[in-house]
Amino acid sequence: MAIEQPVTRPANARFSSGPCAKPPTFDLAALATAPLGRSHRAAPGKAKLKEAIERTRAVLGVPDDYRIGIVPASDTGAYEMAMWTMLGERHVEMLAWESFGAGWVTDALKQLKIDATEKVAPYGEIVDLAGVNFDNDVCFTWNGTTSGVRVPATFEIPADRAGLTLCDATSAAFAMDLPWDRLDVTTFSWQKVLGGEAAHGMIILSPRAVERLENYTPPWPLPKIFRLTKGGKLIEGIFVGETINTPSMLCVEDYLKALDWAESVGGLKGLIARADANADAIARFVNAHDWIDFLAADPATRSNTSVCLKFTDDRITDGAAFAKAVAKRLGDENVALDIGAYRDAPPGLRIWCGGTVETSDVEAMLPWLAWAFEAELAAQA
Numbered sequence: 193m194a195i196e197q198p199v200t201r202p203a204n205a206r207f208s209s210g211p212c213a214k215p216p217t218f219d220l221a222a223l224a225t226a227p228l229g230r231s232h233r234a235a236p237g238k239a240k241l242k243e244a245i246e247r248t249r250a251v252l253g254v255p256d257d258y259r260i261g262i263v264p265a266s267d268t269g270a271y272e273m274a275m276w277t278m279l280g281e282r283h284v285e286m287l288a289w290e291s292f293g294a295g296w297v298t299d300a301l302k303q304l305k306i307d308a309t310e311k312v313a314p315y316g317e318i319v320d321l322a323g324v325n326f327d328n329d330v331c332f333t334w335n336g337t338t339s340g341v342r343v344p345a346t347f348e349i350p351a352d353r354a355g356l357t358l359c360d361a362t363s364a365a366f367a368m369d370l371p372w373d374r375l376d377v378t379t380f381s382w383q384k385v386l387g388g389e390a391a392h393g394m395i396i397l398s399p400r401a402v403e404r405l406e407n408y409t410p411p412w413p414l415p416k417i418f419r420l421t422k423g424g425k426l427i428e429g430i431f432v433g434e435t436i437n438t439p440s441m442l443c444v445e446d447y448l449k450a451l452d453w454a455e456s457v458g459g460l461k462g463l464i465a466r467a468d469a470n471a472d473a474i475a476r477f478v479n480a481h482d483w484i485d486f487l488a489a490d491p492a493t494r495s496n497t498s499v500c501l502k503f504t505d506d507r508i509t510d511g512a513a514f515a516k517a518v519a520k521r522l523g524d525e526n527v528a529l530d531i532g533a534y535r536d537a538p539p540g541l542r543i544w545c546g547g548t549v550e551t552s553d554v555e556a557m558l559p560w561l562a563w564a565f566e567a568e569l570a571a572q573a
């Protein structure tokens with residue numbers, strides 16, 4: 193018997209976890225205001241870059257004495273720049289609960305070969321945060337994009353820590369409250385929560401991070417794109433828009449438009465509320481169906497951006513093939529694009545719930561998920 197399809201389709205089927213859906217108001221023609229074909233160091237370009245920095249500060253509530261820079265190579269560039277310039281001064285605790293965090297562990301142990309302890313939780317779980325000693329440097333990912341596990345609200349970094357905290361917040365910034373006074377390095381990419389373009393990263397430094405940069409020289413060589421100091425002093429220009437190398441002014445314009453939209457929905461508070469509403473819609477669906485569950489075991493750690501789900505029905509014979517087939521059906525029907533679990537994660541689905549996604553689209557998509565599940569079960573039988 194054919195399984196009947198739902199009647200309504202989401203207006204926008206883009207639920208990818210990066211690059212994420214553009215803001216609902218996105219209009220390619222609106223980017224015509226970008227200063228293209230000119231030096232990014234000329235006055236108009238520099239002004240745009242500075243505006244991107246200062247409006248990021250305003251929306252995210254970053255303290256005035258923190259530096260914000262636009263750097264090459266997206267979040268990866270920003271985070272590795274921090275690791276390569278600051279680590280090695282003291283013992284490091286490397287915390288990970290999914291594949292990107294695990295990548296930073298590899299960087300520390302196998303590339304930098306520094307004095308480090310690795311604390312890695314399996315997908316769906318989180319490490320013992322109460323056991324972290326913040327007199328060490330601590331590297332971690334606020335929201336594990338590939339596991340849907342984020343630090344719980346009870347997570348507290350001590351104000352009087354001796355070490356630095358290096359936080360990969362790429363799927364958290366603009367969707368979760370970040371305690372700036374407890375974060376020394378925070379990185380993210382434009383391509384995530386605001387639906388901007390890839391290849392540009394942002395790095396936010398506390399005064400303590402700057403102090404480390406100015407007083408510690410790592411024993412390894414640094415390529416030009418990682419260098420944040422010159423002659424033992426911070427290169428202040430980077431933090432007012434004098435980028436290390438050439439940025440795309442088209443991407444900068446796109447980011448500024450995304451910030452316009454972010455402001456129009458109530459800034460950070462509005463963005464968090466939108467992500468929460470999307471994640472709540474999925475939670476209601478999961479609670480109503482006994483064949484699907486969150487990958488994140490503890491509800492307190494469940495992400496409101498990268499929501500990762502697993503199929504739990506024991507009629508499923510090959511979990512990986514089943515999840516892939518469901519994602520393919522949804523993609524083929526153009527109701528949910530790119531929602532298969534990350535390649536290294538357990539089989540399942542990952543549905544992006546950041547603020548650029550409309551709750552009405554999540555709600556319209558979920559009945560299709562039920563349809564695809566039933567249709568695939570029938571096909572398997």
Ligand SMILES: Cc1ncc(COP(=O)(O)O)c(C=O)c1O
Nearest residue numbers: 210266267268292333337362381
């Ligand atoms: C937690 C996390 N860190 C790092 C990255 C890498 O980001 P990018 O490709 O923008 O450098 C991603 C991408 O999804 C991510 O989710």
